[in-house]
Amino acid sequence: MIKHKFTRTLTAGALTLLAAGCSSDRLIVPDYQNPTSGQISSDPLSAIQFLATGILRQDRDIIGGYISGTGILGRESYNYTPTEGRNHSGWVQTVNSKSFGGVALWAGPYVNLRNIFTFVQVVEGASDATLSAAQKSAALGFAHTYEAWMLLYIINTRNEIGAVVEVQSDPRAISPFVSRDSVFNHIIGRLDQAYAELGTGGTAFPFAFDAGFTAPLAGATGTSFTSVANFRRVNRALAARVNAYRASLGIAGCGAPRSATCYATALTNLSQSFLSTTPADITSLGVFRPFSTAANEVQNPLRSGVAAIVAHFKVDSGVQSNGATRDLRFTRKITAFAGRNAAAPTIGVRTTFDHLQFTGAAAALPVLRNEELILLRAEAKWFTGDKAGAIADLDLVRTVSGGLAPYGAAGIAFTETQFIDALLYERRFSLFFEGHRWIDLRRFGRLSQLPLDLASHQIVTNLPVPQAECLIRGGDVPNNGCN
Amino acid sequence: MRKRLSCVLPLLLTLFVASAAEAQNRFVTGRVFNTATQEGAPGAIVSMVGGTAAAQADDEGRFRITLPSTDVTLLVRSIGYRRAEVRVSAAQEAVEIGLTRDVQKLDEVIVTGAATTQTRQNASVAVSTVGGEELNRVPAVSLDNALQGKVVGANINMNSGAPGGGGQIQIRGVTSVLGSGEPLYVIDGVIISNSAFSTGINAVSRASGAVATSVQDNPVNRLADINPNDIENIQVLKSAAATAIYGSKATNGVVLITTKRGRQGAPRFNVTQRFGTYDAQRLLGSRRFNATTLGTLSSDSSLISQCNPDCPYFDYQEDLFGQNSLSFETVGTVSGGSENTRYFISATNKFDGGTQLNSNDRRQSLRMNIDQGFSPKWTASVSATLSRSKTNRGLSNNDNTFISPFYAFGYSPAVIDLNRRDATGAFTVNPFLESNPFQNLTFLKNTEDVWRQVASGTVKYTPLATERHQIQLSVIGGYDRFDADGQVFSPGFLQFEPEDGLPGTAVQANAVSRQFNGSLNAVHIFTPTQGFLGFLSSATTSAGLQVEERDLNRYTVIARGLVPGIELINQGQVTPAQNRSAVREQAFFVNEEVLAFNERLSLAGRIRGERNSVQGDREKYFYWPAGSASYRFVNPFPYADEIKLRAAIGTSGNQARFADRDTTLTGLGILSDRQAVGAPVTLGNPNIKPEKMTEQEYGVDMTFAKQRVGLEFSYFDRTITDLLLNAPLAPTAGFTQQVINGGELKTDGIEVALNVNPVRTRDFNWNMRTQYYKVESFVESLPVDPFVVANSGFGAQYGRGRIAQGFKSTMIWGNRTLEDGTVVDTALFDSAPDFTMQFGNDFSYKSLTLNVLFDWRKGGYLSNMTQNLFDEGANSYDYDEASPDTSIGATLGEYRYNNWNAGNNAGEYLEDGSFVKLREVTLSYQLPQRFVNAIPGGARDLRLTLSGRNLAIWSDYWSLDPEVNNFGNQNVVRFVDLAPYPPTRSFFFSVDVGF
Structure with missing residues (x-):
């Protein structure tokens, strides 16, 4: 009897064990934080909006670091974080693949190239019923404009090392480095392709832009760049910048540095851009990156009064005046530093200046302004032989934005060196702390004009390639990019 | 729901099968x-x-x-x-x-499975146990603190001296880089959480940027909620052969905690009252300035003019960390029971005053353990506890706003009284930097309030019990639930606050954790008394099913720019964040233990099959087998009582992390009121599987001279493969990394415990215990490039951990300048101790007992960034001492800082952290019965105890204490000393009365 029960018990126990594990349905737990591409793409139209906002958001997240980093390199600003001196020394003192400067301004734009890759896949994969041919074309024009823009950020900091321009589907695939000239030519090729795509893109994008493209941020005259036609003018403004860079650098296909070929193209680009000579438009019209104090938004990282980012102590050298007052751009953008210089021991330098340009956590940062376009036109006109036109543009900016006396006929008589001096002065204060000074001095071969704060500091021509990239390529990066 | 029932029902049914007839x-x-x-x-x-x-x-x-x-x-x-x-x-x-x-604890009961036990004498693996009495001799801030120096084979370190605890138990070396580094904690059958949650102070300190929470926030790991007073004993399973039944959560060992239970008899009422205080073990002081030296740091004539020529000196550290407030603890227990019902009830109220101004910790807990027998066949037991821990944690560790006191002191020459308030109540403005630590700690709030419930129940049924066969069926289940409520409030008027242009910061950081585990177990014990299996002493076969669920929901809201006087998050600019995870697990196991040849031979084999929701293929079972054997030689030669040789081999795992398996896009936040979606930083891996450890353990346990001498020796050798690793992807591909399995870690070590009982008379007993533990962990192979260990340090300038093939995983890597001036990033020093040793002595003479415990750590380097702060601020206490090389620096402090050369010579601030600590001293006196009888209320016994923890430290270490870590609990290395909360010593007087 007992034996029988014993057997029965054992059998029941064994059966239970065989049924072990219950149902594996219990094990299905989603990733609560992150959407899958399947979840996103179930509605392609909303997917395109999410991903477009992703591209714009990633772009916005790059700009603060780009301006402050190139600002340190161009001696416009300091990163004065008292508890972390490497925020500054890693850019101007010890600069290598591992330093704070060396690892910066690289991964961000490439992440955005991946975002653009995903965006293009979804756009191209959408059925005609969801997305019309015109809408697809507009979306691709947007994506390719942004692809060019991201690569411009990269090549601006890496310069002669060159860069990678191709994104592949396999995340483990390693795309090759190409030369600086190839990158520039790739960028202009993408911009022209995008221009053509936008041309067949109908009137409206199948997604909404951020506040940086819409009035009133985009300009006092209320221009909004969110229609396909107006975004096309942004594309041409960027192409004008790229062509001016190509011309001044003498990129393959543009002839010797400062020769007319690509400057002529730049002039064409500018005529198709949003350039405006209306005085009210000169400083305010442009594309901005918006910031906000709202939840899960980002606040302006460069705003005045935030401890870390202050102005360089020689920022006032060479500032002009009209006899009575200093250059209005200087007084508008720079003020006395009111902090306690707590970082002096770490950085070894004390400054007396602070930025005044971006007030408040929601202030937008400029990325492509009308004032630059006028100066680009001055530059392009000069080097294509229209000296009077060039000085007229220069004077327009000088008088309206800087409150300074015009050069007039004296300007037309400038030697090339004098013109470049004048151009760089206007660019320095018109585009102060917008990420231009270091790049401008470099493309005109004048980096040596930058002041050295300490004997141990150095003038950096280009940032190296970050260690993470070097390691994965076994150090195989051209032009000593991993040093 | 239906699905769960379908797997539970069959076993429940088996519980009702068969019922043997009662004999007379x-x-x-x-x-x-x-x-x-x-x-x-x-x-x-x-x-x-x-x-x-x-x-x-x-x-x-x-x-x-x-x-x-x-x-x-x-x-x-x-x-x-x-x-x-x-x-x-x-x-x-x-x-x-x-x-x-x-004396040698040979008959101590060792837990071997969900429902099986054996005696230590028959154990074929190494086991460490700590009894409740040993645990509670000296009051401790937390359970990890109480365990220090008592477990051979574990390195137990506190992260700081802050009230509320916070410490790490690492068993048998480094086992994982990305997976869990924590042992599994099981209390009365419930798997409990030992997570640590930040209060959100990072929003103010910005140690890790502007986010709410960071590992640098000195959080309390929640083991701290377990009340040591309730613990009957702790068993530490170290060997994979023993932990295999816990499968993929067991590479770091398992800590089994058993709480006290009632016993049959009249109700016993016991009260313990303790009073004491905490004191900073060591403070540093700072440089004494004169007019000349101060002039190099400040141009403020009002400061320099008060120097004549010596400047005044204010002892900031003593003022801020010399609180010595009264700490107390009251513990009351009632226990008793009848033949069928037994109960144990305890209540604790505890207050620990911190050494830092306005920091303290309050604990309250209530426990009820009940055992009920219904018949000889049916028994049930329940354990339930409710606890509350409220910690005012103070401020410490890394920071970027100078709110961490030692950080601010490093750069603030102590020449002006910062701890002074003017007629309006305003604190002195710090002329050196924008923060006054006295003001901060007077007004800043950094608290965590945790309510926790842990409960478990067991129903046991014995359908069959004969002399040869016994069958037990049991259902064991339990849950652990808590909510941690972290609150930070920094009023806008604090000197550092206007920095971000948004004065006033409040953070609400909550974590809700819920864990459930349940098992169905069947045990068959076979005891042949004769026949062809007569050589068998016993064979215990057990099998079972287990399910487990772990859910965690964390949400934080930061608010900046507050309305003055308001500390709620709804009145500022808010940044919310939320993180949720859930893990589900299903497993079955079989466990076989055989004793043979008069219990001389012990054999054990076990296997667990498991699948869980975090592995890539959720359908697939992973198997964790183990086996062990031991043989006892009884009286093999004169004076040798017994020699046991043992060998074990086992496997265990470490689970993938939540969402490691998922390839997704990621939310990037908001832009102009729209949600942004893009590529994630880390790419998931749909093939991810658990890390796997295989361990061999060999040991010998000996007792001599009628148990007067006991020696236990173990050698272990662990190989961990399929490590979870972040394989870097090219940044130009748009991703940072992907999680993969690969590589191999190797850890080996020895554990020795010598227990001697030199004197044992009726009145006097002396017991002496010596422990030695040495462990080394290596990176045997690595399929990815060497990489820096997350949260291990602050870059090559200061030293940090790095995983590189062929090197010890515990090495500190940093910059070294070679002869030719080039700077290389190289392995500099080992952060792991060469060995640790403990010496315990227990004396009892009649009613007096004295226990003394020394803890020795030999070697183990730290990144002494606290020293770097003070040297960088030209403010270290020994700054003006003679320089070893005046061509590098005029004074000692300047020499160190210049020799460090902006981090090109990281070794300058890496320092040996060897120490000897007098961990515990207890002197206890049991009052004679005639005094006790005089106490009204019918007291049974009364004991008076004086005790102290960390009473003395012998160490050449420059800073506060080598036993700190800025990053809290970490898997691989812990060696960053950066402005910590100073470690403490404590003194307590206790009275125990039993009624």
């Missing part, structure tokens, strides 16, 4: 006593061999048991005594059973 019964009474003193052995368990009858001895050692009317054998066990078996004939009505002291 008789009563037998008896007494269990200590053969040395003839005193009764209270609480001894008397059970019938081959039956279900059992009884527990009362306070005088007396018991009454119901037995069948045949000849039977009784087995008697009592904690601290060797067990005994006696034969009781059918005619016998009373029995006297003498027990001898178990």
